[in-house]
Amino acid sequence: MRSARREYISRLNWIDHRRAIASLLAYLTRPHAAGELRVHKAGAKLLSSYEEMSRQTEAEQRRLAQAQATTDLVAGGFAGLASLGCYGVLWWLLAAGGLPLAVGGTAVVAIRTSTARLTSLVQQVNRLYEELLFLTDTEDAIEVAGEHAIPQGGAALPAPMRAVRAENVTFTYPGAEAPALQGVSVEIRRGAVTALVGANGSGKTTLTKVLAGLLLPGEGNVWWEGEAGERVEMRDADRSQVFAAVGVLAQDFPRWEMTAAANVAIGAGDRPRDMDAVRRAAREAGILELIEALPHGWDSIVFKGYERGVQLSGGQWQKLGTARTLYRGAPVLLVDEPTSALDPHAEIAAFQGLWSLAEEGHAVVLVTHRLAATMNADHIYVLDQGRLVETGTHQELMVREGGVYQGMFTAQAAQYGLAPGPGALPDPRSAQPPDHETAS
């Protein structure tokens, strides 16, 4: 037990260290960081950190091994003394003549057999104890996760669904000092594009996760409302129905190291793969031709580390991610910065695609910094430091003098010379030549 506890505490204390070593190793050996390592000459530094951290791990392993050896020595000493005592008594019984030799011989065999069994029993109990320590942690983690998730088997969602409504939602990430969302109320209607805008860190992504049922608010409610006015709160709803009704394109959506087909079809992992639907989604996302022109077509692995591996560009990946969300085809679509890597034509096509999805009856939530797109949104919610500060259509928000939305839109438009504003980039032709005197 002593050994098991020591090992457990060591693992617990060194868990971050182990993780850091694993991620350093990934940076040093995987292709995604290779360019930066070379150009920024960071390789030697990372390697020496890796060596230093490995040395520290080895020192900890040595310390553990020494401590274990001491424990084993003491335990072995006691075991030896016990055996000695046992055989001593047996010898005394034989020598004193009270015990026949045959019985003494049988006793030796019995002692040896039971010692082996006992040792095995103690080892198993020890392993059980060791595993139990980790199992208790896992159980605690599962319990905490359960408290933060929609329970299984709740009420059915209203059908047909009309809207998802967040009411006075406050959400604080575990361990964070300030809430990421504070008293936010929004309504996401089917057949409409709802835009969420705001500065970096204002809470847009957090709000999409709350609307998707991935994060449950600490205060406030999220309601699923039906056409007939009936409604179900997210916490009381059937989790599988909520997730079946939601499609997400996350800002940092996963890039699966799998085939191109799997990367789209994983959007609906609960359905058998339908290649016609995969192609349709890819066409709408503007990536069909590129994938089909690859030597292995849809069977190409979209990661360079494999035999059939290909490397997609950032924008091509984003189109593949969009295809994944379109393939899902859920009534509520939450897309977080879906065009940040797209070229201008692809971006326009992507936005047009979102608007046609809304026309088909989907509820589309669009998080974007490209405010040209929000001009046509049915409704815009503006977040600032986790609070809802403005709401309305583009026209309504643009007449709010000194408003957050007006400020952001004007700054962006000014870069194109479409409006005067603080964001206007300097004209390079009118820029003063650098003052070499001062510079030197």
Ligand SMILES: Nc1ncnc2c1ncn2[C@@H]1O[C@H](COP(=O)(O)OP(=O)(O)OP(=O)(O)O)[C@@H](O)[C@H]1O
């Ligand atoms: N998983 C997390 N754990 C703790 N804090 C988080 C987590 N995700 C986000 N935050 C914090 O919550 C706040 C809101 O983050 P969020 O990602 O919602 O912003 P955002 O509006 O989407 O920003 P951006 O425009 O940069 O994408 C930030 O201060 C961020 O640091």
Ligand SMILES: [Mg+2]
């Ligand atoms: Mg975000």
